[in-house]
Amino acid sequence: MARVKVGLGRRLVTPEGVALDLRLASAGTRAGAFIVDALLMLGILLGVTLALLAFHASFGGSLGNVMIVLWLLGFFLLRNFYFILGESGGRAATLGKRVMKLRVVARDGGRLTGGAIVARNLMREIEVFLPLTFLAVAGSRGMADQWVAALGLSWTALFLFFPLFNRDRLRAGDLIAGTWVIETGRRRIGADLMRGATEHRIEFGPHELAIYGQYELQRLEEVLRRGEASAMAAVADTIRAKLNRYDVPGDEVFLDAYYRALRRHLERRLLFGVRKRDKFDTA
Known part of the structure; x- marks a missing residue:
C-alpha cells in the first residue's frame, strides 16, 4: 500500500493498483460536525429527561433513585451508540458528518469494519466524556476538588488539540482504529x-x-x-x-x-x- 501526502490531500494505491484520491477533513470541519451531533444529542437527552420527569411525577415522586439510574444509563447509551450506529450505515457518517459532507474510511483503503467503528467511538468516552465527568463532579463539590478539576481540564485539552499536532488530523480514536475522516461531495455517482x-x-x-x-x-x-x-x-x-x-x-x-x-x-x-x-x- 503506497501513500502520497500533500497538505490534506492523500492518494492511496491499493495492492490491486487502484489509486484513490482523498482529502482529509480539517480540524475545524470535524469540530463543526461534532457540534451538530452534540446539539442533536442534547435535544434527545432533553426530551428523554422530560419524559422521565413526567413518568416520575405520575408515580407521586416515589421513583427518584430509579429515575437517576435510568437517566445515567440512557445518557451512556446515547453518547456511545449514537456515533456507532450512525457510522455503521452505508454513508459511514453521523448526521453532523453528513451536514459537513464528511465520512469515515479505513486508512488502508479497505472495508470499514464494525470493530474499527466501535473502537474509534468508545475512545471518545475516554477523550471527552470521562474528563468532563471529572469537571462536573469537582464543580459540584467545591474548591476542595480543584486538583481533580485541573486534571480533567488538562485531559480534555490534550485530546481536544490532538488532531492539530499530527498531519492526518487524527483523533486518538482514529489512531487506534486505523481510520480517517475525509471530505466527500454530494453528487450522483457518475x-x-x-x-x-x-x-x-x-x-x-x-x-x-x-x-x-x-x-x-x-x-x-x-x-x-x-x-x-x-x-x-x-x-x-x-x-x-x-x-x-x-x-x-x-x-x-x-x-x-x-x-x-x-x-x-x-x-x-x-x-x-x-x-x-x-x-x-x-x-
Whole structure:
C-alpha cells in the first residue's frame, strides 16, 4: 500500500493498483460536525429527561433513585451508540458528518469494519466524556476538588488539540482504529460519466455484475475520471481476471462498459430495496 501526502490531500494505491484520491477533513470541519451531533444529542437527552420527569411525577415522586439510574444509563447509551450506529450505515457518517459532507474510511483503503467503528467511538468516552465527568463532579463539590478539576481540564485539552499536532488530523480514536475522516461531495455517482460516455455494445451477465458493489463502483468511477492509462490497465486486468472476460479489446472501452452496466444493475436492485455495499456484502 503506497501513500502520497500533500497538505490534506492523500492518494492511496491499493495492492490491486487502484489509486484513490482523498482529502482529509480539517480540524475545524470535524469540530463543526461534532457540534451538530452534540446539539442533536442534547435535544434527545432533553426530551428523554422530560419524559422521565413526567413518568416520575405520575408515580407521586416515589421513583427518584430509579429515575437517576435510568437517566445515567440512557445518557451512556446515547453518547456511545449514537456515533456507532450512525457510522455503521452505508454513508459511514453521523448526521453532523453528513451536514459537513464528511465520512469515515479505513486508512488502508479497505472495508470499514464494525470493530474499527466501535473502537474509534468508545475512545471518545475516554477523550471527552470521562474528563468532563471529572469537571462536573469537582464543580459540584467545591474548591476542595480543584486538583481533580485541573486534571480533567488538562485531559480534555490534550485530546481536544490532538488532531492539530499530527498531519492526518487524527483523533486518538482514529489512531487506534486505523481510520480517517475525509471530505466527500454530494453528487450522483457518475451522472456526467453516464451522459458523456460513448455507447459500447458489450453485455455482462448477472453473475458478472453481482461480484462488485457500490464501493467498487465509486472507485471505478474515480479511475475513469482521472483517465490515467496505468491505473486503468491495472484495474482492467483485475476485473478481467475476476470475470474471465478477455474478449473485449481496450482497457478504457472495457471499463467504461462495465461501469455503466454495473451502475444500472445496482440502481435496479435499489428500486427493490436491495443494497450491495461492496464485494464483501452478501446480504
